[in-house]
Amino acid sequence: MNFAYSERTQALMTQLRGFMERYIVPRIPEWHRAVAAGDYPPPFMADLKALAREEGLWNLFLPGLREDEPGTGLSNLEYAPLAEIMGRIHWASEVFNCNAPDTGNMELLHLFATDAQYQRWLLPLLNGEIRSAFAMTEPDVPSSDASNIQTLIRRDGDHYVINGRKWFITNAAHPDCAFLIVMGKTDPDADSHRQQSMMIVPFDTPGVELVRNIPVMNHVSAEGHCELLLRNVRVPVENLLGNEGDGFMMAQARLGPGRVHHCMRAIGMAELALELMVDRAQERKTFGRYLHQHGSISEWIARSRMEIEQARLLVLKTAWMIDQVGARKARREIAMIKAVVPAMLGGVVDRAMQVFGAMGLTPDTPLADLWTSARSLRIADGPDEVHLRSIARLEIDDSAERRGSSSDYLTPPDVLRVS
Structure with a gap:
């Protein structure tokens, strides 16, 4: 077991710290002023992203990047200390295209997207041209157990029809949020872990309603932790991510x-x-x-x-x-x-x-x-x-294999008995 930082990782850590100190930390006041004025994302973000990509600090998180895909593609261990450095400023990871929930969505699309989905959704995400959201949690059920999810995804000819409510959907208020990955049930009668599927839903699809940006601890996030209503949302069958039941x-x-x-x-x-x-x-x-x-x-x-x-x-x-x-x-x-x-x-x-x-x-x-x-x-x-x-x-x-063996470490009562 060895999780020491490699020379490559240490070099990237030094480079990333330098970028943060030169370009991001000085803009903290400017970021707060812009967001307070409703100017989100702040105007300087595009320039910072272009500079980060130019310096090779782009898509650091995603293992297995192809040669023709933009980014560094580090392993989880290599990326971990870089995420720590970015974490010091909560909006910094977006500069390097390493922000949640886009990172998780890019991982999903990298693993399961069709060629058409790759071209339409993953490549723009990898290039930082759009943002996305992941719609799983719901207000009416304990969503920590995904088998409880109630959103229904029903096949109707060449389309799926989605109905449900989602909340605490991070990024849904971001002006560049182009699509959601929605988790819902395509077969409520299947085994509890085969009922769910995931669907790519363009944010501008009729029936997708942003109900509110929910304050967290009375703090309103600029990118949003939103409540969404999905009412008769129709998407083509080719928007299914993976297979039915894989959700x-x-x-x-x-x-x-x-x-x-x-x-x-x-x-x-x-x-x-x-x-x-x-x-x-x-x-x-x-x-x-x-x-x-x-x-x-x-x-x-x-x-x-x-x-x-x-x-x-x-x-x-x-x-x-x-x-x-x-x-x-x-x-x-x-x-x-x-x-x-x-x-x-x-x-x-x-x-x-x-x-x-x-x-x-x-x-x-x-x-x-x-x-x-x-x-x-x-x-x-x-x-x-x-x-x-x-x-x-x-x-x-x-404990099943060793159950009972720890009793050997117990001292029998008769040994302790004083005569």
């Missing part, structure tokens, strides 16, 4: 690498929060001492560093396993990072906010936004409890 399988294939991306970006957020905490602790005095000279604050700094390192190692192991044996055999590790990393991020950011005091609650620092992201990630892509349940079930299953 559940494709969702699992999509979520594995995506969770590595999410978690490494979250570790980048945690690193930023810790850096801010350490700087503040050396600048601010209370009761005649710098904050870091108080025992509780120094302990927070130490615990934050330990927790970040532990989380990173687990995510890198998971990325390595996905590369080596595939997402299915790494499903325990995928579940573990999804439960571990958001909780870690929330704890580190909470300490940083406390060190900053009242300032930590304001837009003067990125901490409030980082905290919101941490709290949201404990629900996004499935709540913690679902992942903990999966981990426990795998542990129980794995």
